Amino acid sequence: MKNQKGNVEVVLIVVGAFVLLLLMGGCAVFMPKYRIYSQDMKGQANLRQEEWEKKIQIEEAKAKYESSKMLAAAEVERAKGVAEANKIIGESLRGNESYLRYLWVQGLNDGSGEVIYVPTEANLPVLEAGKR
Numbered sequence: 001m002k003n004q005k006g007n008v009e010v011v012l013i014v015v016g017a018f019v020l021l022l023l024m025g026g027c028a029v030f031m032p033k034y035r036i037y038s039q040d041m042k043g044q045a046n047l048r049q050e051e052w053e054k055k056i057q058i059e060e061a062k063a064k065y066e067s068s069k070m071l072a073a074a075e076v077e078r079a080k081g082v083a084e085a086n087k088i089i090g091e092s093l094r095g096n097e098s099y100l101r102y103l104w105v106q107g108l109n110d111g112s113g114e115v116i117y118v119p120t121e122a123n124l125p126v127l128e129a130g131k132r
Contacts, residue, residue, distance in 0.1 A: 093100060
């Protein structure tokens with residue numbers, strides 16, 4: 001029995017050594033190919049990442065371009081509104097001398113402490129005569 005047990009152990013050792021040699025041989029054969037494959041996959045991943053980042057930058061630039069076009073259009077519309085308002089105000093003030101004079105007098109009465117220079121003879125102003 002002891003002899004059979006020893007034979008089984010020897011067979012197991014030989015089979016284990018054979019499997020170990022096969023694994024080592026497989027590693028020796030396939031490891032360089034795996035390294036090349038691994039580097040290729042990393043390169044492809046890096047390329048795709050750079051392409052993705054480029055697409056993101058392009059989309060951001062398009063968004064900025066469209067935004068600037070919209071802002072410019074909004075500024076043009078605002079200017080049209082201001083021009084129209086100025087036109088309406090100008091037309092409403094034409095021929096209203098008395099209303100303009102009234103507004104001027106009200107501005108004088110509001111007491112904001114403004115200094116008004118009134119031209120005198122020879123168009124020389126009286127400079128702050130009688131300060132408050």
